[in-house]
Amino acid sequence: MAYRCEICDKHTAHGNNVSHSHKKTKRVWRPNIQRVRARVNGRTQRIYVCTRCLRSGRVERAI
Structure with missing residues (x-):
């Protein structure tokens, strides 16, 4: 498990x-x-992100 946020x-x-x-x-x-x-960059990728970045909208989720 990565313990570093990529954002x-x-x-x-x-x-x-x-x-x-x-x-x-x-x-x-x-x-x-x-x-x-x-x-x-316009492509869907799996990345490791902290929940603070998810909640604040720094990451655009691909569903």
């Missing part, structure tokens, strides 16, 4: 879980990536 280039972010005692462990935040059929 806005959003990708995995890294950081720490911080407990009440301030103990830190590594964790990741992954964007909600969907594989959709979209119109790219």
Whole structure:
């Protein structure tokens, strides 16, 4: 599974879980990536897109 949006280039972010005692462990935040059929340069292609781009209308879906 690709963890990078092909439209806005959003990708995995890294950081720490911080407990009440301030103990830190590594964790990741992954964007909600969907594989959709979209119109790219007049052709239908399957691309990986984040749901924020889908919702905002940056991607023209091909149905």
